[in-house]
Amino acid sequence: MKASVIRQFGGPDSFEHCDVNVPSIGHEEVLVRVLACGINHYDLFLRKGDVTRDLSFPHVMGADVVGEIEEIGSRVQGLSAGDRVIVAPGYPLDPAEQDFEPINLARSYSVTGGLKWGGYAQFMAVPARFVIPNPPDLPAEQLATIPLVLVTAVHAVKTLAQVSPGQKVLVQAGASGSGAMCVQVARVLGADVAATVGSDEKIGFVKQLGAELVINYQTCDFLDQVKEWTNGRGVDAVIDNVGGSVFEGNIRALKRGGHFVNFGMVGGHTAPYAFPLIFYKHLHLHGSMMGSTEELTWGLEQVRAGRIKPILDQAMPLRDAAKAHKHLESRRTRGKVVLLPW
Ligand SMILES: NC(=O)c1ccc[n+]([C@@H]2O[C@H](COP(=O)([O-])OP(=O)(O)OC[C@H]3O[C@@H](n4cnc5c(N)ncnc54)[C@H](OP(=O)(O)O)[C@@H]3O)[C@@H](O)[C@H]2O)c1
Numbered sequence: 422m423k424a425s426v427i428r429q430f431g432g433p434d435s436f437e438h439c440d441v442n443v444p445s446i447g448h449e450e451v452l453v454r455v456l457a458c459g460i461n462h463y464d465l466f467l468r469k470g471d472v473t474r475d476l477s478f479p480h481v482m483g484a485d486v487v488g489e490i491e492e493i494g495s496r497v498q499g500l501s502a503g504d505r506v507i508v509a510p511g512y513p514l515d516p517a518e519q520d521f522e523p524i525n526l527a528r529s530y531s532v533t534g535g536l537k538w539g540g541y542a543q544f545m546a547v548p549a550r551f552v553i554p555n556p557p558d559l560p561a562e563q564l565a566t567i568p569l570v571l572v573t574a575v576h577a578v579k580t581l582a583q584v585s586p587g588q589k590v591l592v593q594a595g596a597s598g599s600g601a602m603c604v605q606v607a608r609v610l611g612a613d614v615a616a617t618v619g620s621d622e623k624i625g626f627v628k629q630l631g632a633e634l635v636i637n638y639q640t641c642d643f644l645d646q647v648k649e650w651t652n653g654r655g656v657d658a659v660i661d662n663v664g665g666s667v668f669e670g671n672i673r674a675l676k677r678g679g680h681f682v683n684f685g686m687v688g689g690h691t692a693p694y695a696f697p698l699i700f701y702k703h704l705h706l707h708g709s710m711m712g713s714t715e716e717l718t719w720g721l722e723q724v725r726a727g728r729i730k731p732i733l734d735q736a737m738p739l740r741d742a743a744k745a746h747k748h749l750e751s752r753r754t755r756g757k758v759v760l761l762p763w
Contacts, residue, residue: 423762424542425742426479430470433746438739441479444538444546451500451549452492453508457565457736458540459485460745460758461598462687463532468746472535483540483760484510484533484569487561490552497549508533508540509551510569511711519550523713525576532569532711541742543762553717557724563731566757569711570602571720571729573684574660576712578606579719582658582680586611589656591647591674593663595632596623598732598757599685603660604630605729606720612657615650617643617667619752626755630732644670655679665689672698684709732756 422443427435446452464482466472486508493500500506513521514536515529524530533539538546556564578584590607594600595616607614608631615634616627624635636646647656655676661667662685671681672695681704699706723729734754737745739762749758 422543423739424481425739425760426481426541427468428478430468430474433468433743433750435468436742436746437479438742441481441542443544446492446494446546448494448496449549450494450546451490451497451552453486453488453506453545453547453552454491455486455488455540455543455545455762456561457487458483458739458760458762459565459567459569459598460749460760461485461569462685462749463569464534465746465749467535476536481538481540481542481545482534483542483545484535485565485567485759486533486540486545487556487564488540488545491544494549500549500552500554504554505556506552506554507556507564507568508545508547509553509714509717510572512548512551519548523715525711525713530711541739541760541762543739553721557721559724559731562736562759562761563733565759566598566731566733567724568717570599570757571724572712572717573599573709574602574606575716575720577660577682577684577707577709578603578658579610580712580716581682581707581709582660584610584612584658588612588658589651590614591656591659591671592616592632593659593661593667593671594618594687595627595630595635596755597662597687598754599662600660601627601630601732601756602729603662604632606723607660609723609728615647615656623755643667644673647674651676658682661685663688665692668692669695672702672704675702675704678703678705680705680707682707682709734758736761
């Protein structure tokens with residue numbers, strides 16, 4: 422089969438589009454013919470060696486897989502060749518933990534394509550229990566924009582921040598793949614949303630997702646804007662995938678008793694702690710990593726009902742994996758980039 426593999430850590434040009442063996446499947450696995458695979462910023466970190474240095478090469482990454490079942494293992498029940506499926510964007514690798522609930526808290530939980538081969542290929546092997554049959558009826562390249570950012574957004578916005586109707590929520594990096602999904606989830610939950618972007622070209626895009634206020638942080642101070650938007654009160658929740666560079670502003674933007682949820686760090690791993698701000702304001706600080714099966718199911722119901730839409734920036738052939746990673750690194754994307762292996 423064709424795959425875009427990396428043979429070492431490095432820049433986008435580390436990808437090689439080549440022939441590799443189709444993965445063999447175990448008794449409880451299925452072989453999925455990959456129709457589309459979404460790219461996540463996680464893949465950029467993985468490629469650079471920032472997620473783990475303990476990867477065997479060649480490696481095939483890719484967490485957001487939409488496909489059809491090509492072959493089923495001898496002990497698999499309830500699935501047939503030809504079924505259309507989504508692959509869970511993360512699952513516990515240790516078979517002893519496969520019943521762990523919520524799955525994202527299992528010790529061996531890993532983003533799909535992180536340690537085992539993923540979807541930058543024409544086929545991938547996956548435990549049958551971690552494929553989701555009967556996904557929403559959308560074209561594969563649209564559907565592949567959804568699973569990882571959806572489960573992340575539902576866990577962060579609904580479960581951890583407990584966003585409810587009428588609340589005010591600040592979403593950092595509102596045009597990013599995950600930020601754009603958080604804007605949508607917050608709107609579905611009935612919140613008013615402010616979001617940040619790094620250029621004026623992204624403002625209209627994020628407004629279309631339902632944000633009331635979109636702030637270009639390159640031209641004005643997001644904290645001032647948020648204070649004005651909330652009449653000085655502060656927001657109920659900050660949903661943050663940027664990390665270090667905006668930490669203090671995020672903390673200052675919150676109201677008393679507000680929820681801060683972080684799940685990303687494109688803007689840096691560390692920040693000075695503003696302890697007095699945290700305890701005087703009775704803030705709730707949450708670290709968030711992916712989400713549970715129930716959260717993904719809830720999110721997919723919203724997609725089926727048309728309340729959450731796929732946000733496809735661009736689909737490219739699998740052989741253009743390097744170009745696709747460069748595009749994401751350019752920070753010009755609005756939503757998601759997807760690879761097509763056939
Ligand atoms: N923990 C989890 O479960 C989980 C799940 C999904 C994503 N994440 C994390 O969330 C982060 C975003 O992921 P994504 O896939 O949504 O990213 P993405 O689609 O590639 O978007 C990243 C955006 O972040 C903004 N940004 C702000 N400061 C930046 C900086 N210093 N360097 C680069 N970009 C910066 C840029 O938009 P502007 O130029 O408009 O600011 C950029 O386009 C990553 O850290 C990722 O690992 C974590």
